[in-house]
Amino acid sequence: MSKQILCLPGDGIGPEIMAEALKVLDVVRQTFGLDIEVSHGLVGGAAIDQDGVPLTDDVLAVAKASDAILFGSVGGPKWDDQPMANRPEKGLLKLRSELDLFANLRPAILFPQLAAASSLKPELVAGLDILIVRELTGGIYFGEPRGVRTLENGEREGYNTYVYQESEIRRIAKVAFEAAQKRGGRLCSVDKSNVLEVTALWRDVVIEESAAYHAVELSHMYVDNAAMQLVRAPKQFDVMVTGNMFGDILSDCAAMLTGSIGMLPSASLNEKNQGMYEPVHGSAPDIAGENKANPLAQILSLAMLLRYSLGEGAAADAIEKAVSDVLDKGYRTGDIASEGSQLLGTAEMGDAVVECLQHS
Ligand code: NAD
Secondary structure (H helix, E strand, O other), X not given: OOEEEEEEEEOOOHHHHHHHHHHHHHHHHHHOOOOEEEEEOOOOHHHHHHHOOOOOHHHHHXXXXXXXXXXXXXXXXXXXXXXXXXXXXXXXXXXXXXXXXXXXXXXXXXXXXHHHHOXXXXXXXXXXXXXXXXXXXXHHHOOOOOEEEEOOOOOEEEEOOOOOOHHHHHHHHHHHHHHHHHOOOEEEEEEOOOOOHHHHHHHHHHHHHHOOOOOOEEEEXXXXXXXXXXXXXXXXXXXXXXXXXXXXXXXXXXXXXXOOHHHOEEEEEOOOOOEEEEEOOOOOOOOOOOOOOOOHHHHHHXXXXXXXXXXXXXXXXXXXXXXXXXXXOOEEOHXXXXXXXXXXXXXXXXXXXXXXXXXX
């Protein structure tokens, strides 16, 4: 039976970079004989313009029936006056919650050719390849009770609840162990178990889950040390797993080690391995429609989709190699350009990846 991909380009540079990812998909579909059907839909501002809402029930139904969603980016100044409940980002949030996409996979990969773009010394980051697995639907961002109350003495007090159920920890740990098994075989679980009971439970459950993954070497690190180690010696990490808030902070920190937001893909998965794949960056309205956007994060998101939701690791490897080959040739979009490199537009960069794929 053919696999179904729903393609949601969104707003701003979304449609431009999506067009390049679809060129790449066409090539791997033929080269690897993949039986994939692609459908298309609107999301974000584009959906508001046509249908009045950032995600229609029809598009949501197609998303639920698909094996994977390739998402561009949403938002832009045109929709900034929309009421909060109808903003473009709500389309993205609704997809995440309706599909129960609890596992956020954020690779921080620094192609050696771009080591100079990092704020760290090139020798510390060249060849960096970390995967951060962040729990996305629980923890302190969603815990109840929450709010701001006024105490008897008139002082205001803000409060949130950091809560994780065992089952929530178990399912994210499984995703992380599986990912580590497919990569370098090392998993570091990040917590604050010396201070927070909820993360002491986190550590216990991760250790229990490790019994099923003998090939994976498990370690633990307190979050403050993990932040320090990420900027001191980031290449020591293979896969890191952590809760929603720690993951939010650490994944942005790791992303910035790579120096270019235009190169970073991400995935959000549910228990059925259904996933939504998207670049880390936004819709870049400042360069939309100018053929300047870097399409590589979108193309690398497609590679993740093939690997994690469709089980097509060889096709994913080929795409990642083609991206590396393109960089080897000195081709760069404006965001990653350096002295001596050859500046390409969005479409030309997509064509260069296609050419490398066809000749590999
Ligand atoms: P942004 O990521 O869109 O842009 C930040 C800067 O990075 C800009 O200078 C932009 O030109 C540049 N940039 C981003 N992607 C690039 C690429 N592929 N190639 C070259 N340069 C690139 O963040 P922002 O400016 O804070 O937000 C713009 C809009 O995007 C807002 O409406 C915001 O809400 C939305 N947004 C959407 C998502 C998403 O869809 N997941 C994520 C973040 C922001």
